[in-house]
Amino acid sequence: MQHKLVTQLLSLAKRIHPEANWPVSAESLLVRRNLREPAAPLRTLPPWAIKDMQDLSLQVDPLLSPAEFLSSHPQARYAPTHWTQAGKVYKQILAVIGIKRFDTILFVPWLKRGGADLAALHHARLCSTEFGHRTLVISTEKSDSPWANRLPQGVLFVDAGTEFHGLSAAMKEPEIVLARLILQLAPTRIHIINSHTAWRMLDSFGLAIRQRTRIFASLYCDELANDGRAQGLAQRHLPTTSQWLDAVITDNSASPENWCRILGIRSNLFQVVHFPAPSVEHHAAPTSQPTNRVLWASRLERQKRPELLLAIATMLKDVHWDIHGTTLSADDPHLAALARLDNVTLHGPFDRFQDIASPQHRAYVYTTAWDGLPNVLLEAAAAGIPIVAPDIGGIRDLIPAQWLLGAQAKALDYVREIELLADHEIRQQRLDMQNRQIAMFTWQKFSESMRRVEGYVGCSPDDAKSVPTQAS
Structure with a gap:
């Protein structure tokens, strides 16, 4: 309301006195709500303050010397003249x-x-x-x-x-x-x-x-x-x-x-506290022979290393890539390069992982530079897709370290791992391991873990009164 009123008054003033040097917008007239720097003559200590500090530095504490104070270049600021918006x-x-x-x-x-x-x-x-x-x-x-x-x-x-x-x-x-x-x-x-x-x-x-x-x-x-x-x-x-x-x-x-x-x-x-894996309602039965399709689903941004995804897809020309997810920019060069590859289908954003995933996919490929334990890996494991991922963050809480790529894995390392999963026996071995692991990521386990966090469950007034003033 205040901004609107000032804008209207400024517009009126410009029409009445167009020759005056008016501000471009109302923002500069409302800076009294912000901390402001005073004029240069007011940004130094007055003589009486300097003398008092010199006396105090001799009689009380040397650190009170005005030279010590001024050497730190303190910044003077005007406080706001009113404070109502908060x-x-x-x-x-x-x-x-x-x-x-x-x-x-x-x-x-x-x-x-x-x-x-x-x-x-x-x-x-x-x-x-x-x-x-x-x-x-x-x-x-x-x-x-x-x-x-x-x-x-x-x-x-x-x-x-x-x-x-x-x-x-x-x-x-x-x-x-x-x-x-x-x-x-x-x-x-x-x-x-x-x-x-x-x-x-x-x-x-x-x-x-x-x-x-x-x-x-x-x-x-x-x-x-x-x-x-x-x-x-x-x-x-x-x-x-x-x-x-x-x-x-x-x-x-x-x-x-x-x-x-x-x-x-x-x-x-x-x-x-591990989060529960999603329950998968229905999906097609696994094929007896692995297919030549792989799945990548995430955000096309720096954390997910789109340049690495592009390199892998370029090297694996006999494998078709279903790529789902949003991008930070429509003119992202990695997105454009992926779109030019014949073995890539860009599907765009998705709402539910189970709608885009199928056990028919040979693997779910996850290229990340940093992470905790991403929920998308729980979703991939629950959907019955072998996971190819680096040993980063807490991913080894779900996938044993011996099945993960190195944290600095290159495109060729991913290519070899994806090709390895073309073997039905190896792929099934990975799935059996994932199924055992994902079975531990349940809502019941999540609830039990949170119940063990001291002070999180109770909701009586006495719980609040007993809060210590500082954590031990």
């Missing part, structure tokens, strides 16, 4: 929630197709239907959430990301609103699943939240920068927030080992 957003979110009380609040960036999104749905279902929790799911980033309609009946979903989008990131307004909301609602526990805003909130207000609320988070793997550095939520936030966390719930055993070794996080903070 309060309005807080009021709007509370109006949606009403007077309800909650045992568990899940924080997600959004709910759409993705492994972490499916994990959030699993946790929401478990909390609501099995643990009897009054459950609230809050999305914190501005994006559509088409999977919100998959939440169990009785679970409230609140899209806070749309409201947060207009707040000041520099002033940490989204984090302040979120923290105030938790303090007001005082749930027994919160569970952060890939929400950057919620992690930043924990950085700033973890101690306050810990007074009445248990704090859980899900982390799955590190991402890799172009230069090979590990990065992501764990690297950014675990060192500064681990003291407030009751547990970090992860889907694989490999990632916690890295975080303990690299970041120095205590090992008993992590709880490995």
Whole structure:
């Protein structure tokens, strides 16, 4: 409303005095909500302050010397002249929630197709239907959430990301609103699943939240920068927030080992909880002889190494590739190169893996640079397709290491493995192994594992009152 009014006034002013040097848009007139740098003469210490600091450095502490202070080049900023928008957003979110009380609040960036999104749905279902929790799911980033309609009946979903989008990131307004909301609602526990805003909130207000609320988070793997550095939520936030966390719930055993070794996080903070594999309703009977079709289904983006996929498909000309998934850009060069290959069919996005997979496929090929234990591999194993994948992250929790390619496997390594699976006996041996492994990835096992996470199941008021102020 304020932006619209200022825009209208600015337009009117330009018509009345077109010769004046008016701002291009209303944004520059609304900067009073942001931190601003004062004029140069005001960015230095006044003489009286310098003298006081010199006296204090001689009589109290040498570090109070003005020279020490000025050498660090402190940045002066004007505070905003008013602060109302955050309060309005807080009021709007509370109006949606009403007077309800909650045992568990899940924080997600959004709910759409993705492994972490499916994990959030699993946790929401478990909390609501099995643990009897009054459950609230809050999305914190501005994006559509088409999977919100998959939440169990009785679970409230609140899209806070749309409201947060207009707040000041520099002033940490989204984090302040979120923290105030938790303090007001005082749930027994919160569970952060890939929400950057919620992690930043924990950085700033973890101690306050810990007074009445248990704090859980899900982390799955590190991402890799172009230069090979590990990065992501764990690297950014675990060192500064681990003291407030009751547990970090992860889907694989490999990632916690890295975080303990690299970041120095205590090992008993992590709880490995495998997600359930999907049940496959109907599929065709396996063929007695392997076919010459293979399946690749994922996102065509850097993590999934489309350049490696292209190299393998180019080398395996006698094998036909069914490639499913979205791409980050319609003019992606890898997508264009794949489209030119005669042995490739590009099918585009898909909703359910079981709709595109068949035991008639010789193999499901997974080319990834980093990962935890991706849900798509559980889906491939449940669909009865042998998996060809690298020994990365927690994939060995599903496929024994001796059946995996090396983490730095080249296209030729994949080609040899896919050709090996043309042998019916070897292919059946792999399927038998996968069937034994996938049988352990059940909803019951998932539920039992979550019940063993201390503080996650109970929903009585006494549970909240007994929360320690700092994790041991």
